[in-house]
Amino acid sequence: MTVSPSTxxxxxxxxxxxxxxxxxxxxxxxxxxxVRSGQTVGVVGxxxxxxxxxxxxxxxDLRPDQGTVTVDGxxxxxxxxxxxxxxLTPFQHLRLFQEAFRLPHLDRAHELIDRLAFADHLHVPVKxxxxxxxxxxxxVLALMHDPDVVLLDEPYQGFDWQTYxxxxxxxxxxxxxxxxxxxISHLAHDIDRLDAVIQLGHEATVMTEGAGR
Amino acid sequence: xxxxRIAARYHLAELAKNTLAALLLAVLIPVWIxxxxxxxxxxxxxxxLRATGRTLTASTDHVGMIHGCLGVVMLLMAFLTFxxxxxxxxxxxxxxxxxxxxxxxxxxxxxxLLSAAALVALYTTVWTLAVWSPRHPGFLWxxxxxxxxxxxxxxxxxxxxxxxxLEGMVVIFVTSNLDLLPQSPxxxxxxxxxxGPLLPMYGSTQTCLAAGLAPTTPLRPVAASLTxxxxxxxxxxLAFWIRTRERQGAGAWxxxxxxxxxxxxxxx
Numbered sequence: 001m002t003v004s005p006s007t008x009x010x011x012x013x014x015x016x017x018x019x020x021x022x023x024x025x026x027x028x029x030x031x032x033x034x035v036r037s038g039q040t041v042g043v044v045g046x047x048x049x050x051x052x053x054x055x056x057x058x059x060x061d062l063r064p065d066q067g068t069v070t071v072d073g074x075x076x077x078x079x080x081x082x083x084x085x086x087x088l089t090p091f092q093h094l095r096l097f098q099e100a101f102r103l104p105h106l107d108r109a110h111e112l113i114d115r116l117a118f119a120d121h122l123h124v125p126v127k128x129x130x131x132x133x134x135x136x137x138x139x140v141l142a143l144m145h146d147p148d149v150v151l152l153d154e155p156y157q158g159f160d161w162q163t164y165x166x167x168x169x170x171x172x173x174x175x176x177x178x179x180x181x182x183x184i185s186h187l188a189h190d191i192d193r194l195d196a197v198i199q200l201g202h203e204a205t206v207m208t209e210g211a212g213r
Numbered sequence: 214x215x216x217x218r219i220a221a222r223y224h225l226a227e228l229a230k231n232t233l234a235a236l237l238l239a240v241l242i243p244v245w246i247x248x249x250x251x252x253x254x255x256x257x258x259x260x261x262l263r264a265t266g267r268t269l270t271a272s273t274d275h276v277g278m279i280h281g282c283l284g285v286v287m288l289l290m291a292f293l294t295f296x297x298x299x300x301x302x303x304x305x306x307x308x309x310x311x312x313x314x315x316x317x318x319x320x321x322x323x324x325x326l327l328s329a330a331a332l333v334a335l336y337t338t339v340w341t342l343a344v345w346s347p348r349h350p351g352f353l354w355x356x357x358x359x360x361x362x363x364x365x366x367x368x369x370x371x372x373x374x375x376x377x378x379l380e381g382m383v384v385i386f387v388t389s390n391l392d393l394l395p396q397s398p399x400x401x402x403x404x405x406x407x408x409g410p411l412l413p414m415y416g417s418t419q420t421c422l423a424a425g426l427a428p429t430t431p432l433r434p435v436a437a438s439l440t441x442x443x444x445x446x447x448x449x450x451l452a453f454w455i456r457t458r459e460r461q462g463a464g465a466w467x468x469x470x471x472x473x474x475x476x477x478x479x480x481x
Contacts, residue, residue, distance in 0.1 A: 060310070076311075085304045087227040087297075096223065099216050100313035125230070141311075 010037035011072065012149050012180040013058065018067035020053055027053045028064070031205050033198055035149075037072070038178045040171055040193065042185035045200030051184045052080055054200065055151045058182070073148025073180075080153035080184075082138035086127035090118070090137045093126070094144070101145035109144040115166050116140065132158035143170070150174070152183040168193050216314050220321035227297055228329050234293045238333060241285050246340050249278040260398035263410065264419040264431040271426040273399070275345060279421045280397045282337050284389065286357055287364035287414065290333060291385045294326060294368030298449075299378065302456075309457040319450060326369075330361030347425035356420030359438035363413050364389065366445035373452045389414075398422070413441045 011034055018031040027050040035041050043051050056062035058069055059077035084093060094109050103109075113119050116136040121129055126137070135158045142150055156167045171193065174181055183190075191197065199206045229235070253274040260276075261268050309315050334357035338350060347353045368385065375381045395401050395409055396418035409415060416438030423430050 061306075079307075083303045083307045085227070085301055087230045087300065088223055092223055092226075095219055096308055096313065097311055099219055100308055100311035102312065141307075 011035070011070075012037040012039070013072070013075075013182065014070050015054075015058060016068045016070075018054070018057055018069070019065045020050070020057060020062070021065060028057070028200075031067075031200070033205070033207065035180055035182060035196075037148075037180055038175060039195040040175045040181045040183070042183055042190060042194040042197045043200060044185060044197055049200040051200055052153055055153050055182070055184060059151050071149055074145070076142045076145070076147035076150045078139055078142035078150065078152045078155050080157070082134040084126045084134060084137060084141075087125060089123050089125055090129075090140075091122045093137060093141060094122075097141050097144060103145060106144070108146060109140055112140045112143055112170070115170060116163055117166070130158070132160065132163070135159065136163065139167070143174075146174075146177075146179065149180045149182070152181065154184050214317075217317035217320050220313075220318050221324045224297075224321050224325035225328060227301075228293060228325055231293055231296060234289050234296075238285070238289050238336065242282060242337050243340050245281040245285060246278055246344055249281065250274045250344075253277040258398060258402065260402035261404065262419065262422055262427055263404050263415075264423060264434045265427060265429065267427070269422075269426050271398075275347075275425060276398050276422070278341065278345065279418075279425055280393070280399060282341065282357065283360050283414070283418060283421060284393055286333050286337055287360045287389050287393070287417075288385065290330060290361040291364040291368035291371070291389065292382065293329060294365045295372045295381045295385060296368075296378065298369050298372035299381070302372065305453070306457055315454065315457055319453065323446075326362070326365050330358050330365055333361050334358035345425075348427065349424040349430050352424030352430045353421055355435060356417050356422075356424055359420060359435060359442070360414065360417035362442040363417060363438055363445070366442050366449060367413065369449040370445050370452075373449065393418070410437065413438075416441065 013033075013035040015031060015033050018028050019026075020028040027048075031050075031054060043054065045051050053062065055077065056079075057064045057067075058071075059075065060069070061077060061079075088096075090113075094106055098106055098109070110119070113122070113136075116139070118133050118136050121133055126134060129137070135155070139152070139155050142152065142155075156164050159167060168190075171181055171183070175195075183194075185194065185197075195209070197208045199208070253276075256273050257270050258273045258276055259268055259270050305318065309318065334354050337357050338354040341347060341353060342350055364385075367388070368381075371381050371384055375384060392412050392414045395404070396412065396414050401409075416434040416436070419431070419434035420438070423434070
């Protein structure tokens, strides 16, 4: 199972010979991939094909049984299910992550919040927020420091159509600024917005360059 | 320092927002203290205080009051910390992976545990003083404080290994009952055997009984409680340190190497 780049310019993220099994169930068997700087790449595949497992391994959140991941630059991961603290407000989350990322101010975070339209919920405990708003906060925490490489696991679950479009505007702006984005995506809807698509399958992993551009 | 201040402020706010625990504490402690004389006979009870070896004689309702208050505060503190730790586990991993310094985060957690324990013990001591005059009120607070610390840190440890809230509450409930029951003079007025002093609640119960009823206040039970607290806290801290041991920062790096090389390694 090999996914290789068409050119060798500025590799932002690469994985070599990734294997992962949960018990006797083999999820990833020798996945290789290379993502160049500035690309927006989709990861697609059937349920259970290992998309989330691959992203967790790429982010360092999960250890593979075998294989190597190399990242050039800062990396951020937006998990599939929002990882938030229910007792805290979105603003308190921003303050904690401002400290974590050592950001001098929260201007970029507020810009993202305005684009995703949830500024009205900044001082409400997360536990009373809707699923979509929690997902918006989950996404802002992953993007607020403008990481070089960002891994997004179905980041628009629960978004309404306008927010879904706003998300792809943000992705396009990241691409224009040279940021690299890997997103678990739904091929039918999103192919036109991607530079390349990685198709995970039980038999083979295939990368299609220039998928929609 | 700023990282510590922010985390400590939010951790304390998080604990304070556990309204069920706050409500149970606010209601159960005065109810138990006021109800104890209506539940226990006003008879005197002779029992041996193991920490001093002396036999004490006390009113049954005072012994029942101490036993009940300890039961309430230990359960509530374990519930409070278990619930907060389970809630915060994955979030703390995300926060530290993003670069939040771990030492201030740990110190903030310790601060919130100590503050909650001190407040719960103070609230209980004040209510006790409203209806009774224990011999050494400061030591009564200390005994309750150590009970809160022991079970607060037990809650942290259980949150590491138990899958859900229900499992946690069952384990906390059963453990606290088995732990506290043999310490009570009401059921065990002449304790024997080597096992009793090794139980987590031995120190706190002996301290509270001595504080309320004995002429002197032995320090050894306090040391026993602090030893339990230290051991349990150490387990929780080690688990936190291991689980948040991830790559941080910028630059080119390699991670997720083969199982034979378990630690992340930077390539330049």
